[in-house]
Amino acid sequence: MGWKRFLGLKKALWCAGAAFALVLATLAGTSVTAGAASTAGGAAGTSVTVESAGAPGAGEVAGVGRSARPCNIYASGGTPCVAAYSTTRALYQSYNGPLYRVTRASDGTTKNVGTSQAGGYANAAAQNSFCAGTVCTITRIFDQSPYRNDLGVGPIGGNGGADAAAIANAVEELLRYLSIVHAQVDRIATEDLILGGQQIRTGDRLLMNLPAGNWDSEFVDSPETLDIARNARGHVAFGYGTHQCLGANLARVEMQVAFATLARRLPGLQLAVPPAELKFKDADIYGMKELPVKW
């Protein structure tokens, strides 16, 4: 019923993901040197310091004047500076989401820099005004694909570090697949509305079935398959709206840390009994009575 429409909306909200190749760039107007760069994240880090106009960067080639640098050459041809750095742009024609995040040294606040238009280059003006008079560091590069495997400051995706993005994806799919809260989440309609072709009147009580929503084939393909590579973001395992689970992000972090630690510390972990012998709780909150394991 209305649930599908509701999920369709949520799915649409989540579908702005993005795989992004590399960025290191800078931006129109100011002569910004990328590469001078102390990297805040250390060897495995991915951050890059972006200098503002003024002092020449350490990456500047001796003897090459500012007028010969990419921004100047492009500017003289009437092309925005960012075009000189062709990797700082959307990979998909329709992509209009964030490309990368900068953190401002002066107050530690962050800004996601997106495209100047769908499918286009980085919004140079937005970064220039945000970083004016201070130094900005790139602290996240957004994946433009629906997988949301963003590249952050290590150890996320770092050399030898845990692949936190992949684990986070697996946790979301587990939440979708198992749903955990099998009780009906209820709401009272505060206005008349039509949901999935059904007339709902003010004061009507609505019961929403979270597992059914998470297994809706309008939300994901083959919902009955556990697929940790799929993008399950937008599931409703934590409910939705004003009363959405307050502990959602704590629960996410707990699972991400616990599963990653278990896999690292006990690589041989496996069931000690055949799956058919596992005993599940008969309760509104989905869980197990016991889980015999060996390693």
Ligand code: HEM
């Ligand atoms: C995997 C673990 C968890 C799941 C699946 C879960 C799921 C849910 C669901 C489905 C709701 C109802 C949402 C709605 O009405 O739309 C809820 C509400 C709530 N959850 Fe969780 N939860 C989890 C962990 C936690 C944790 C760790 C905390 C606290 C540290 C927490 C605190 C709350 C609170 C306070 C509410 C009520 C929010 C409100 O009514 O405004 N939950 N949770």
